Amino acid sequence: MIPAPFEYAVAESAEHALELLAESGDDAxxxxxGHSLLPMMKLRLAVPSVLIDIGPLTELxxxxxxxxxxxxxATTRHADVxxxxxxxxxxxxxxxxxxxxxxxxxxxxxxIGGSLAHADPAADLPMALTALGGSVELMSPSGIxxxxxxxxxxxxxxxxxxxxxxxxxxxxPRQPGADWGYQKFVRRANDWAIVGVAAVSGRVALANMGPxxxxxxxxxxxxxxxxxxxxxxxxxxxxxxPGEDIHADRAFRQHLARxxxxxxxxxxxx
Amino acid sequence: MKVRLTVNxxxxxxxxxxxxxxVHYLRQHLGLRAANxxxxxxxxxxxxxxxxxxxxxxxxxxxxxxxxxxxTTAEGLAAEGDLHPVQRAFRAEHGLQCxxxxxxxxxxxxxLLAENPHPTEKEVRAGLEGxxxxxxGYHNIVRAVLTAADAMASPSRADSGSPAIxxxxxxxx
Numbered sequence: 001m002i003p004a005p006f007e008y009a010v011a012e013s014a015e016h017a018l019e020l021l022a023e024s025g026d027d028a029x030x031x032x033x034g035h036s037l038l039p040m041m042k043l044r045l046a047v048p049s050v051l052i053d054i055g056p057l058t059e060l061x062x063x064x065x066x067x068x069x070x071x072x073x074a075t076t077r078h079a080d081v082x083x084x085x086x087x088x089x090x091x092x093x094x095x096x097x098x099x100x101x102x103x104x105x106x107x108x109x110x111x112i113g114g115s116l117a118h119a120d121p122a123a124d125l126p127m128a129l130t131a132l133g134g135s136v137e138l139m140s141p142s143g144i145x146x147x148x149x150x151x152x153x154x155x156x157x158x159x160x161x162x163x164x165x166x167x168x169x170x171x172x173p174r175q176p177g178a179d180w181g182y183q184k185f186v187r188r189a190n191d192w193a194i195v196g197v198a199a200v201s202g203r204v205a206l207a208n209m210g211p212x213x214x215x216x217x218x219x220x221x222x223x224x225x226x227x228x229x230x231x232x233x234x235x236x237x238x239x240x241x242p243g244e245d246i247h248a249d250r251a252f253r254q255h256l257a258r259x260x261x262x263x264x265x266x267x268x269x270x
Numbered sequence: 271m272k273v274r275l276t277v278n279x280x281x282x283x284x285x286x287x288x289x290x291x292x293v294h295y296l297r298q299h300l301g302l303r304a305a306n307x308x309x310x311x312x313x314x315x316x317x318x319x320x321x322x323x324x325x326x327x328x329x330x331x332x333x334x335x336x337x338x339x340x341x342t343t344a345e346g347l348a349a350e351g352d353l354h355p356v357q358r359a360f361r362a363e364h365g366l367q368c369x370x371x372x373x374x375x376x377x378x379x380x381x382l383l384a385e386n387p388h389p390t391e392k393e394v395r396a397g398l399e400g401x402x403x404x405x406x407g408y409h410n411i412v413r414a415v416l417t418a419a420d421a422m423a424s425p426s427r428a429d430s431g432s433p434a435i436x437x438x439x440x441x442x443x
Contacts, residue, residue, distance in 0.1 A: 001311075005288075006289060008334055031332075035330055038331075039311060039312055039330060055335060079324075103315070103401075104378070104382065104399065104400055105312075105325045105378065106312060108324040108325060109327075189399050
Protein backbone atom coordinates (compact mmCIF):
# COMPACT_ATOMS: atom_id res chain seq x y z
CA MET A 1 0.00 0.00 0.00
CA ILE A 2 1.30 3.38 -0.97
CA PRO A 3 -0.01 6.72 0.32
CA ALA A 4 -1.59 9.18 -2.12
CA PRO A 5 0.84 11.86 -3.32
CA PHE A 6 1.52 14.79 -1.00
CA GLU A 7 3.95 17.65 -0.62
CA TYR A 8 6.54 17.33 2.09
CA ALA A 9 8.17 20.06 4.11
CA VAL A 10 10.59 19.82 7.01
CA ALA A 11 9.99 22.25 9.85
CA GLU A 12 13.16 23.88 11.11
CA SER A 13 11.58 24.93 14.40
CA ALA A 14 8.21 24.73 16.15
CA GLU A 15 7.54 28.32 15.04
CA HIS A 16 8.39 27.38 11.46
CA ALA A 17 5.98 24.44 11.71
CA LEU A 18 3.22 26.85 12.73
CA GLU A 19 4.04 29.11 9.77
CA LEU A 20 3.96 26.15 7.40
CA LEU A 21 0.65 25.03 8.92
CA ALA A 22 -0.84 28.49 8.42
CA GLU A 23 0.34 28.59 4.80
CA SER A 24 -0.71 25.09 3.90
CA GLY A 25 -4.43 25.20 4.59
CA ASP A 26 -6.74 22.67 6.16
CA ASP A 27 -5.35 19.67 4.32
CA ALA A 28 -1.95 19.87 5.98
CA UNK A 29 -0.93 17.37 8.63
CA UNK A 30 1.94 17.39 11.07
CA UNK A 31 4.17 14.32 10.83
CA UNK A 32 6.35 13.18 13.74
CA UNK A 33 6.98 9.44 14.08
CA GLY A 34 4.24 8.72 11.56
CA HIS A 35 3.14 5.52 13.25
CA SER A 36 -0.51 6.51 13.41
CA LEU A 37 -0.62 8.81 10.40
CA LEU A 38 1.27 6.77 7.78
CA PRO A 39 -0.87 3.63 8.25
CA MET A 40 -3.98 5.80 7.87
CA MET A 41 -2.52 7.35 4.71
CA LYS A 42 -1.70 3.93 3.28
CA LEU A 43 -5.34 2.95 3.78
CA ARG A 44 -6.41 6.34 2.32
CA LEU A 45 -8.30 7.07 5.53
CA ALA A 46 -6.16 10.20 5.65
CA VAL A 47 -5.24 12.02 2.45
CA PRO A 48 -3.35 15.15 3.48
CA SER A 49 -2.04 17.34 0.67
CA VAL A 50 0.93 18.53 2.72
CA LEU A 51 2.97 16.80 5.41
CA ILE A 52 4.95 19.05 7.74
CA ASP A 53 7.67 16.98 9.36
CA ILE A 54 8.36 17.93 12.97
CA GLY A 55 10.04 14.58 13.73
CA PRO A 56 13.59 15.94 13.59
CA LEU A 57 12.88 18.90 15.91
CA THR A 58 15.10 18.35 18.92
CA GLU A 59 13.50 21.35 20.65
CA LEU A 60 10.33 19.25 21.05
CA UNK A 61 12.11 16.11 22.28
CA UNK A 62 12.83 16.47 25.99
CA UNK A 63 11.84 15.25 29.44
CA UNK A 64 12.11 17.79 32.26
CA UNK A 65 10.49 18.82 35.51
CA UNK A 66 8.70 22.12 35.98
CA UNK A 67 7.57 22.70 39.55
CA UNK A 68 5.03 20.02 40.40
CA UNK A 69 4.83 18.80 36.81
CA UNK A 70 6.80 16.48 34.63
CA UNK A 71 6.90 17.94 31.12
CA UNK A 72 7.59 15.84 28.04
CA UNK A 73 8.15 17.29 24.59
CA ALA A 74 5.70 16.15 21.93
CA THR A 75 8.23 14.42 19.67
CA THR A 76 9.72 12.34 22.46
CA ARG A 77 9.60 8.71 21.33
CA HIS A 78 7.74 6.07 23.33
CA ALA A 79 10.99 4.16 23.94
CA ASP A 80 12.55 7.28 25.45
CA VAL A 81 9.55 7.90 27.72
CA UNK A 82 9.50 4.23 28.77
CA UNK A 83 13.24 4.14 29.40
CA UNK A 84 13.58 7.47 31.18
CA UNK A 85 14.66 7.18 34.81
CA UNK A 86 12.99 10.51 35.49
CA UNK A 87 9.61 9.38 34.12
CA UNK A 88 9.93 6.03 35.89
CA UNK A 89 10.42 7.73 39.22
CA UNK A 90 8.13 10.77 38.84
CA UNK A 91 5.26 9.23 36.84
CA UNK A 92 5.77 5.46 36.77
CA UNK A 93 2.34 4.79 35.29
CA UNK A 94 3.24 6.91 32.25
CA UNK A 95 6.55 5.09 31.73
CA UNK A 96 4.75 1.76 31.99
CA UNK A 97 2.04 2.89 29.59
CA UNK A 98 4.60 4.01 27.00
CA UNK A 99 6.21 0.58 27.24
CA UNK A 100 2.86 -1.06 26.37
CA UNK A 101 2.45 0.81 23.05
CA UNK A 102 2.79 -1.51 20.05
CA UNK A 103 6.14 -3.26 19.94
CA UNK A 104 9.82 -2.25 20.18
CA UNK A 105 10.04 -1.05 16.56
CA UNK A 106 6.89 1.06 16.97
CA UNK A 107 8.20 2.50 20.25
CA UNK A 108 11.42 3.54 18.51
CA UNK A 109 9.46 5.71 16.06
CA UNK A 110 6.13 6.69 17.59
CA UNK A 111 5.92 9.85 19.68
CA ILE A 112 3.91 10.77 22.76
CA GLY A 113 2.43 13.84 21.09
CA GLY A 114 1.48 11.92 18.00
CA SER A 115 -0.29 9.21 19.93
CA LEU A 116 -2.27 11.73 21.99
CA ALA A 117 -3.20 13.85 18.96
CA HIS A 118 -4.35 10.69 17.16
CA ALA A 119 -6.76 10.12 20.08
CA ASP A 120 -7.54 6.46 19.58
CA PRO A 121 -9.85 5.60 22.50
CA ALA A 122 -8.33 2.11 22.64
CA ALA A 123 -4.74 3.37 22.88
CA ASP A 124 -2.51 3.35 25.94
CA LEU A 125 -1.32 6.91 26.32
CA PRO A 126 -4.65 8.76 26.12
CA MET A 127 -5.89 6.51 28.94
CA ALA A 128 -2.70 7.07 30.96
CA LEU A 129 -2.88 10.86 30.55
CA THR A 130 -6.51 10.81 31.67
CA ALA A 131 -5.74 8.68 34.73
CA LEU A 132 -2.84 10.90 35.69
CA GLY A 133 -4.89 14.09 35.42
CA GLY A 134 -2.38 15.36 32.87
CA SER A 135 -2.72 17.98 30.19
CA VAL A 136 -1.35 18.96 26.81
CA GLU A 137 0.15 22.23 25.65
CA LEU A 138 -1.24 23.44 22.34
CA MET A 139 0.92 25.96 20.53
CA SER A 140 -0.40 28.48 18.02
CA PRO A 141 0.89 31.80 16.66
CA SER A 142 -0.95 33.53 19.52
CA GLY A 143 0.74 31.50 22.24
CA ILE A 144 0.31 28.31 24.20
CA UNK A 145 -2.88 27.07 25.85
CA UNK A 146 -2.97 24.18 28.26
CA UNK A 147 -5.88 21.74 28.01
CA UNK A 148 -6.60 18.99 30.53
CA UNK A 149 -6.88 15.41 29.29
CA UNK A 150 -10.56 15.40 30.29
CA UNK A 151 -11.20 18.31 27.89
CA UNK A 152 -8.70 17.40 25.18
CA UNK A 153 -10.26 14.15 24.01
CA UNK A 154 -13.44 15.28 22.29
CA UNK A 155 -14.67 12.21 20.44
CA UNK A 156 -13.69 9.18 18.43
CA UNK A 157 -10.25 10.15 17.03
CA UNK A 158 -11.20 13.77 17.76
CA UNK A 159 -9.50 16.30 19.98
CA UNK A 160 -9.89 19.95 20.82
CA UNK A 161 -6.84 20.81 18.68
CA UNK A 162 -7.79 23.72 16.43
CA UNK A 163 -6.57 24.03 12.84
CA UNK A 164 -3.19 25.74 12.92
CA UNK A 165 -2.33 24.43 16.40
CA UNK A 166 0.52 22.14 17.28
CA UNK A 167 0.57 19.84 20.30
CA UNK A 168 3.96 20.82 21.70
CA UNK A 169 4.22 19.21 25.14
CA UNK A 170 2.58 16.89 27.63
CA UNK A 171 2.29 17.65 31.35
CA UNK A 172 1.61 15.21 34.15
CA PRO A 173 1.73 15.82 37.89
CA ARG A 174 4.85 14.44 39.58
CA GLN A 175 3.72 11.61 41.82
CA PRO A 176 6.77 9.69 43.02
CA GLY A 177 5.72 6.79 45.17
CA ALA A 178 2.06 6.91 44.13
CA ASP A 179 0.33 3.54 44.08
CA TRP A 180 -0.86 2.65 40.63
CA GLY A 181 -2.20 -0.21 38.55
CA TYR A 182 -2.50 -0.88 34.84
CA GLN A 183 -4.53 -3.49 33.02
CA LYS A 184 -4.79 -4.10 29.29
CA PHE A 185 -6.94 -6.93 27.98
CA VAL A 186 -5.84 -8.10 24.54
CA ARG A 187 -6.35 -11.23 22.47
CA ARG A 188 -3.19 -10.88 20.37
CA ALA A 189 0.36 -9.69 20.94
CA ASN A 190 0.97 -6.08 20.02
CA ASP A 191 -2.72 -5.17 19.80
CA TRP A 192 -4.89 -2.35 21.11
CA ALA A 193 -6.80 -2.91 24.32
CA ILE A 194 -10.21 -4.54 24.07
CA VAL A 195 -10.60 -2.79 27.42
CA GLY A 196 -7.88 -1.05 29.39
CA VAL A 197 -7.79 0.41 32.89
CA ALA A 198 -5.26 2.75 34.46
CA ALA A 199 -5.63 3.67 38.13
CA VAL A 200 -3.53 6.06 40.20
CA SER A 201 -4.15 8.07 43.35
CA GLY A 202 -7.89 7.50 43.42
CA ARG A 203 -8.40 8.23 39.71
CA VAL A 204 -9.52 5.52 37.30
CA ALA A 205 -9.45 5.85 33.49
CA LEU A 206 -10.81 3.33 31.02
CA ALA A 207 -9.70 2.67 27.42
CA ASN A 208 -12.07 1.51 24.68
CA MET A 209 -15.16 1.99 26.86
CA GLY A 210 -16.48 4.88 24.75
CA PRO A 211 -15.45 7.28 22.00
CA UNK A 212 -12.76 8.81 24.22
CA UNK A 213 -10.82 7.60 27.24
CA UNK A 214 -13.34 7.88 30.08
CA UNK A 215 -13.12 8.28 33.83
CA UNK A 216 -14.86 5.69 35.98
CA UNK A 217 -16.56 8.45 37.96
CA UNK A 218 -18.74 6.26 40.15
CA UNK A 219 -15.80 4.08 41.12
CA UNK A 220 -13.69 7.15 41.89
CA UNK A 221 -16.46 8.56 44.08
CA UNK A 222 -16.76 5.26 45.93
CA UNK A 223 -13.01 5.26 46.57
CA UNK A 224 -13.21 8.82 47.85
CA UNK A 225 -15.99 7.68 50.19
CA UNK A 226 -13.76 4.96 51.57
CA UNK A 227 -14.78 1.91 49.53
CA UNK A 228 -12.23 -0.84 48.96
CA UNK A 229 -11.03 -1.96 45.51
CA UNK A 230 -13.59 -4.74 45.05
CA UNK A 231 -16.52 -2.57 46.07
CA UNK A 232 -15.44 0.44 43.98
CA UNK A 233 -14.67 -1.73 40.95
CA UNK A 234 -18.27 -2.97 40.85
CA UNK A 235 -19.20 0.58 39.77
CA UNK A 236 -16.47 0.91 37.10
CA UNK A 237 -18.77 0.48 34.13
CA UNK A 238 -21.55 2.73 35.45
CA UNK A 239 -22.47 5.35 32.89
CA UNK A 240 -20.26 3.90 30.15
CA UNK A 241 -21.53 3.23 26.66
CA PRO A 242 -18.85 1.12 25.01
CA GLY A 243 -19.08 0.18 21.36
CA GLU A 244 -19.46 -3.37 20.12
CA ASP A 245 -17.18 -5.13 17.67
CA ILE A 246 -15.91 -8.58 16.73
CA HIS A 247 -13.93 -8.76 19.98
CA ALA A 248 -16.57 -7.88 22.53
CA ASP A 249 -20.16 -6.79 22.94
CA ARG A 250 -21.23 -4.09 25.37
CA ALA A 251 -21.97 -6.38 28.30
CA PHE A 252 -18.62 -8.17 28.00
CA ARG A 253 -16.74 -4.85 27.84
CA GLN A 254 -18.55 -3.65 30.95
CA HIS A 255 -17.73 -6.92 32.68
CA LEU A 256 -14.07 -6.51 31.72
CA ALA A 257 -14.08 -2.92 33.00
CA ARG A 258 -15.24 -4.12 36.43
CA UNK A 259 -12.78 -7.02 36.65
CA UNK A 260 -9.82 -5.04 35.33
CA UNK A 261 -10.59 -2.06 37.55
CA UNK A 262 -10.48 -4.27 40.62
CA UNK A 263 -7.11 -5.62 39.52
CA UNK A 264 -5.81 -2.13 38.74
CA UNK A 265 -6.97 -0.85 42.12
CA UNK A 266 -5.09 -3.74 43.69
CA UNK A 267 -2.06 -2.31 41.88
CA UNK A 268 -1.73 -5.22 39.50
CA UNK A 269 0.07 -4.55 36.24
CA UNK A 270 -0.48 -6.52 33.11
CA MET B 271 12.67 15.37 -3.48
CA LYS B 272 16.37 15.00 -2.80
CA VAL B 273 17.41 12.55 -0.10
CA ARG B 274 20.86 11.78 1.25
CA LEU B 275 21.37 8.90 3.61
CA THR B 276 23.79 6.15 4.47
CA VAL B 277 22.79 2.58 3.70
CA ASN B 278 25.03 -0.20 4.98
CA UNK B 279 27.90 2.25 5.27
CA UNK B 280 27.53 3.67 1.76
CA UNK B 281 26.43 7.24 1.11
CA UNK B 282 23.37 7.42 -1.09
CA UNK B 283 21.80 10.36 -2.79
CA UNK B 284 18.58 10.06 -4.76
CA UNK B 285 15.61 11.98 -5.99
CA UNK B 286 12.47 10.31 -4.66
CA UNK B 287 8.76 10.95 -4.30
CA UNK B 288 7.93 12.00 -0.73
CA UNK B 289 5.48 9.09 -0.50
CA UNK B 290 8.12 6.47 -1.28
CA UNK B 291 8.32 4.10 1.67
CA UNK B 292 11.77 3.21 2.94
CA VAL B 293 11.23 -0.50 2.30
CA HIS B 294 10.43 0.21 -1.36
CA TYR B 295 13.46 2.48 -1.68
CA LEU B 296 15.69 -0.25 -0.30
CA ARG B 297 14.20 -3.02 -2.44
CA GLN B 298 13.45 -1.27 -5.70
CA HIS B 299 15.93 1.59 -5.90
CA LEU B 300 18.92 -0.02 -4.23
CA GLY B 301 18.17 -3.69 -4.99
CA LEU B 302 18.51 -4.61 -1.31
CA ARG B 303 15.81 -7.24 -0.99
CA ALA B 304 16.48 -8.65 2.48
CA ALA B 305 13.78 -6.52 4.06
CA ASN B 306 10.47 -8.06 2.99
CA UNK B 307 7.07 -6.47 2.67
CA UNK B 308 4.85 -8.74 4.72
CA UNK B 309 1.71 -7.28 6.26
CA UNK B 310 2.41 -3.71 5.11
CA UNK B 311 0.60 -2.48 8.25
CA UNK B 312 3.40 -2.15 10.86
CA UNK B 313 2.45 -5.47 12.40
CA UNK B 314 4.59 -8.34 11.16
CA UNK B 315 8.12 -6.94 11.31
CA UNK B 316 9.36 -8.63 8.11
CA UNK B 317 10.56 -5.21 6.88
CA UNK B 318 12.58 -4.44 10.02
CA UNK B 319 15.84 -2.55 9.46
CA UNK B 320 18.03 -0.50 11.76
CA UNK B 321 17.73 3.28 11.63
CA UNK B 322 20.64 4.83 13.52
CA UNK B 323 21.07 1.47 15.20
CA UNK B 324 17.46 1.11 16.35
CA UNK B 325 15.01 -1.37 14.89
CA UNK B 326 12.18 0.17 12.86
CA UNK B 327 9.59 -1.15 10.43
CA UNK B 328 10.60 0.23 7.08
CA UNK B 329 7.07 -0.10 5.65
CA UNK B 330 6.05 2.72 7.97
CA UNK B 331 8.95 5.10 7.41
CA UNK B 332 9.06 7.50 4.48
CA UNK B 333 12.38 7.55 2.67
CA UNK B 334 12.47 11.32 3.14
CA UNK B 335 12.24 10.78 6.91
CA UNK B 336 15.50 8.83 6.73
CA UNK B 337 17.38 11.77 5.26
CA UNK B 338 20.72 12.29 6.98
CA UNK B 339 20.39 9.02 8.83
CA UNK B 340 22.07 5.67 8.88
CA UNK B 341 20.19 2.60 7.63
CA THR B 342 21.39 -0.98 8.11
CA THR B 343 19.74 -3.93 6.38
CA ALA B 344 20.55 -7.62 6.75
CA GLU B 345 22.87 -7.26 3.73
CA GLY B 346 24.93 -4.82 5.77
CA LEU B 347 25.45 -7.19 8.68
CA ALA B 348 27.70 -9.66 6.92
CA ALA B 349 30.76 -7.52 6.39
CA GLU B 350 32.86 -8.98 3.58
CA GLY B 351 30.87 -12.18 3.60
CA ASP B 352 31.51 -13.09 7.23
CA LEU B 353 28.18 -13.76 8.84
CA HIS B 354 27.27 -11.60 11.83
CA PRO B 355 27.05 -13.58 15.10
CA VAL B 356 23.26 -13.19 15.03
CA GLN B 357 23.10 -14.62 11.50
CA ARG B 358 25.43 -17.44 12.47
CA ALA B 359 23.32 -18.26 15.51
CA PHE B 360 20.13 -18.37 13.43
CA ARG B 361 21.78 -20.90 11.16
CA ALA B 362 23.24 -22.95 14.00
CA GLU B 363 20.01 -23.06 16.00
CA HIS B 364 17.77 -23.58 12.98
CA GLY B 365 16.11 -20.25 13.68
CA LEU B 366 14.24 -20.27 10.39
CA GLN B 367 11.94 -22.45 8.39
CA CYS B 368 10.54 -20.77 5.27
CA UNK B 369 12.85 -17.81 5.82
CA UNK B 370 10.44 -14.99 5.02
CA UNK B 371 10.49 -13.45 8.49
CA UNK B 372 14.20 -14.11 8.98
CA UNK B 373 15.77 -10.82 7.79
CA UNK B 374 13.36 -8.92 10.00
CA UNK B 375 13.94 -11.25 12.94
CA UNK B 376 17.70 -10.94 12.53
CA UNK B 377 17.54 -7.14 12.42
CA UNK B 378 15.15 -6.93 15.38
CA UNK B 379 17.40 -9.29 17.32
CA UNK B 380 20.50 -7.28 16.40
CA UNK B 381 18.80 -4.10 17.59
CA LEU B 382 17.64 -5.83 20.77
CA LEU B 383 21.14 -7.09 21.62
CA ALA B 384 22.58 -3.62 21.04
CA GLU B 385 20.18 -2.28 23.68
CA ASN B 386 20.34 -5.27 25.99
CA PRO B 387 23.42 -7.46 25.39
CA HIS B 388 22.44 -10.05 28.00
CA PRO B 389 18.69 -10.58 27.69
CA THR B 390 16.79 -13.26 29.54
CA GLU B 391 14.61 -15.60 27.50
CA LYS B 392 11.59 -13.57 28.59
CA GLU B 393 13.24 -10.35 27.42
CA VAL B 394 14.03 -11.92 24.06
CA ARG B 395 10.40 -12.95 23.62
CA ALA B 396 9.19 -9.46 24.58
CA GLY B 397 11.88 -7.90 22.38
CA LEU B 398 10.67 -9.83 19.34
CA GLU B 399 7.01 -9.05 19.98
CA GLY B 400 6.90 -7.01 16.79
CA UNK B 401 8.02 -9.87 14.54
CA UNK B 402 5.75 -12.66 13.41
CA UNK B 403 6.92 -16.07 12.22
CA UNK B 404 4.03 -17.73 10.43
CA UNK B 405 5.87 -21.05 10.50
CA UNK B 406 5.64 -20.49 14.29
CA GLY B 407 9.30 -21.37 14.76
CA TYR B 408 9.61 -19.09 17.75
CA HIS B 409 11.43 -21.48 20.10
CA ASN B 410 14.42 -21.86 17.82
CA ILE B 411 14.44 -18.14 17.03
CA VAL B 412 14.57 -17.30 20.74
CA ARG B 413 17.30 -19.91 21.24
CA ALA B 414 19.24 -18.36 18.36
CA VAL B 415 19.10 -14.91 19.90
CA LEU B 416 20.29 -16.26 23.27
CA THR B 417 23.09 -18.13 21.50
CA ALA B 418 24.06 -14.96 19.65
CA ALA B 419 24.13 -13.02 22.93
CA ASP B 420 26.51 -15.60 24.39
CA ALA B 421 28.67 -15.57 21.28
CA MET B 422 28.87 -11.79 21.23
CA ALA B 423 29.80 -11.73 24.93
CA SER B 424 32.80 -14.00 24.28
CA PRO B 425 34.20 -13.14 20.86
CA SER B 426 36.41 -16.19 20.65
CA ARG B 427 33.33 -18.40 20.56
CA ALA B 428 31.76 -16.12 18.00
CA ASP B 429 34.85 -16.50 15.82
CA SER B 430 34.64 -20.25 15.94
CA GLY B 431 30.95 -20.35 15.17
CA SER B 432 28.05 -21.42 17.28
CA PRO B 433 28.72 -23.69 20.23
CA ALA B 434 25.74 -25.97 19.76
CA ILE B 435 25.66 -27.41 16.27
CA UNK B 436 28.52 -27.19 13.77
CA UNK B 437 27.39 -25.74 10.46
CA UNK B 438 28.14 -27.67 7.31
CA UNK B 439 30.95 -25.29 6.33
CA UNK B 440 32.54 -25.55 9.70
CA UNK B 441 32.36 -29.33 9.84
CA UNK B 442 34.01 -29.48 6.44
CA UNK B 443 36.92 -27.43 7.68
